[in-house]
Amino acid sequence: MAYVYQEFPKVKYHATKEPVTVANAEEERKLGEGWADTPAAFPFYNRKVTDPVPNSVEEVNAELEHWYVQLSKDPGSKGSGWWNSIETRIEQLKFRKAKLLEAPPAKHESVPPDERNFVDRRLAWFKNNKPMGVLILLGIVIIALASFTSALQSLWDFFWSAYSFLSG
Structure with a gap:
C-alpha cells in the first residue's frame, strides 16, 4: 500500500491568535492573512526574553x-x-x-x-494628591505657628502684669 499525501486537515498558526484546524482550502482562505503552517514562522513570539531592559x-x-x-x-x-x-x-x-x-x-x-x-x-497617594498634601503640611505649620504665637502672647501678658505690679 502506497502513502497518499493529504493536504487537509491541517493546523494553521497565527502570531497573536490560537492555532486553528482547517478542513479544506476554502476554510484556509477564509482565515485571511497572517496565518502560517508552522509556529516557527513567528520566532519573535517564541524566544525567551531573559533581560528585556538592559541591566x-x-x-x-x-x-x-x-x-x-x-x-x-x-x-x-x-x-x-x-x-x-x-x-x-x-x-x-x-x-x-x-x-x-x-x-x-x-x-x-x-x-x-x-x-x-x-x-x-x-x-x-501623595504623588497623585500633591495639592492636598501641601494643604495638610500648610495646616500643620499654621497650627504650630498659632501655638507659638499664643505662647508668646501669654509670656508678654505675664511680663507686662509683673512689670505693672512692680512699678505700681
Missing part, C-alpha cells in the same frame, strides 16, 4: 543587596514599621526580578498580603 536585573539585584544589608544592620527591630516596609520592598523586588526573568515568584509569607505595597500606596 534591569542587575539593578534589581543591587537594590536587593542594599535592603538585605539594611535588615542585617538592625535585626532586633523585627515587626516594626521600618522592618515591615523593607520586607515589603524586598518582596516587590523579588516579584519584579521574577517577572523580568519569566520565572514564577518564590512564595514568602513574611509579609501578609494586605500589608504589601502599603508604603507604595501611601507615596502614590
